[in-house]
Amino acid sequence: MVLDFYRTSLPPLVMKPIESWKNPEFLGSPDARILRIISEYLEPQARFKKFGVDNTIMFWGSARILPPEKAKEALDEAKKSKGDVALAERKVELSRYYADAERLAAMITKWSKGLGEGKKQFVVATGGGAAGIMEAANKGASEAGGKSVGLGVTLPFEDKLNNYITRELALQFHYFFMRKFWMVYLAKALIAFPGGWGTFDELFEVLTLIQTGKPKKVMPVVLYGSKYWKEVINMEAMAKWGLISPKDLNLFKICDTPEEAFEYVTSRLTEMYLKDGE
Numbered sequence: 001m002v003l004d005f006y007r008t009s010l011p012p013l014v015m016k017p018i019e020s021w022k023n024p025e026f027l028g029s030p031d032a033r034i035l036r037i038i039s040e041y042l043e044p045q046a047r048f049k050k051f052g053v054d055n056t057i058m059f060w061g062s063a064r065i066l067p068p069e070k071a072k073e074a075l076d077e078a079k080k081s082k083g084d085v086a087l088a089e090r091k092v093e094l095s096r097y098y099a100d101a102e103r104l105a106a107m108i109t110k111w112s113k114g115l116g117e118g119k120k121q122f123v124v125a126t127g128g129g130a131a132g133i134m135e136a137a138n139k140g141a142s143e144a145g146g147k148s149v150g151l152g153v154t155l156p157f158e159d160k161l162n163n164y165i166t167r168e169l170a171l172q173f174h175y176f177f178m179r180k181f182w183m184v185y186l187a188k189a190l191i192a193f194p195g196g197w198g199t200f201d202e203l204f205e206v207l208t209l210i211q212t213g214k215p216k217k218v219m220p221v222v223l224y225g226s227k228y229w230k231e232v233i234n235m236e237a238m239a240k241w242g243l244i245s246p247k248d249l250n251l252f253k254i255c256d257t258p259e260e261a262f263e264y265v266t267s268r269l270t271e272m273y274l275k276d277g278e
Contacts, residue, residue: 040178044151044171046077048186051168055273056125056149056186057108057265059101060202061133061193061224062094063158064147069213071095097193097225098136104191104224104258105140105148111266113146120273122188127179127202128152128161128170133193138164180205188273189265210251211244220268221252222261229254 027031048054061227066074071092078088105124112122125140126134128150142164150165152172161170184190184206192203203223209215223229224253238244255261 032198033133037175037178040173040175041181044182047171048167051147051166052121052252053147053169054186055120055122055188057122058183058187058190059105059124059126059133059137059193060190060193060195060199061137062199063129063132063134064196065094065132065136065194066091067098067136068092068095094194097133100224100258101136101193102140102143104261105137105205106144106257107140107262108265109141109144109148109263111144113144115274122269123147123149123169125149125151125183125187126165126199127183128165128172130148130158130160130162133195135162135164138162142166151179151182184205184209184215187219188217188269189222191222191224191261191265193224207248207251211248218268218272222265223252223254224256224261226254226256228258 020026027035071088071094075085076093078085079180101230107216108122109124115121124137124146125148126137128134128138129152134150138148139162147166148164149167149169150161150171152161152170153160153176154172154174159172161172171182173182181204183202190203190206192199203221206219206221209220210219235244235249239246239249252263255264
């Protein structure tokens with residue numbers, strides 16, 4: 001009797017479920033992983049199309065490399081506090097790469113802007129990090145009056161991008177492999193400055209792709225800083241032991257000045273992409 005009373009006197013329950021595509025609990029679940037992966041393909045694609053980014057020059061390198069003035073301050077502090085002076089001195093030596101990356105990015109940006117109407121434009125792109133070589137390259141492009149791309153990745157200890165990236169071209173990824181796809185897909189040249197695990201991961205994946213003929217395009221690859229690269233990895237030894245072909249040593253060029261890298265990259269790009277009428 002009491003149950004019948006409630007059945008007849010209470011208003012019907014109003015149900016309004018969340019649409020699946022608006023449901024954050026579902027979108028963050030393992031079941032929706034494929035949607036998150038597809039989003040990291042489609043959203044950058046739409047952004048690049050909207051802002052006319054078809055060709056990039058990718059800059060890689062360590063986020064730990066300081067600008068020269070900050071490296072000098074760190075050395076002065078190490079001397080005052082009797083800290084690790086040797087490490088601080090190495091940071092001062094490395095800081096030249098920050099200045100060189102900034103300058104090279106500015107040179108490439110000015111060159112691209114000067115190509116004129118109807119010519120391909122080449123946009124500086126980086127991994128977007130808030131410091132180091134990534135910051136330097138985005139800064140150089142910005143100071144040259146050009147746009148630049150930042151392809152960041154969410155990490156437990158770092159999720160901010162640097163302030164020099166063109167706002168509309170700042171992208172944040174969850175999946176490393178989708179980030180690396182966009183690093184390479186639009187790239188027409190790659191420039192690797194001194195770096196650690198991340199730089200090596202990106203560089204050697206690209207060298208492997210080029211060696212195996214996967215890309216349908218030719219991408220000039222620059223290793224910037226002979227002192228660093230020849231100390232940390234012996235490419236010639238790989239060829240000596242027969243684990244790569246001697247011709248594989250031609251997949252990259254080692255450069256030591258912004259002018260040398262600029263001349264190599266722009267001459268190759270002109271040869272491959274800037275023929276009359278293109």
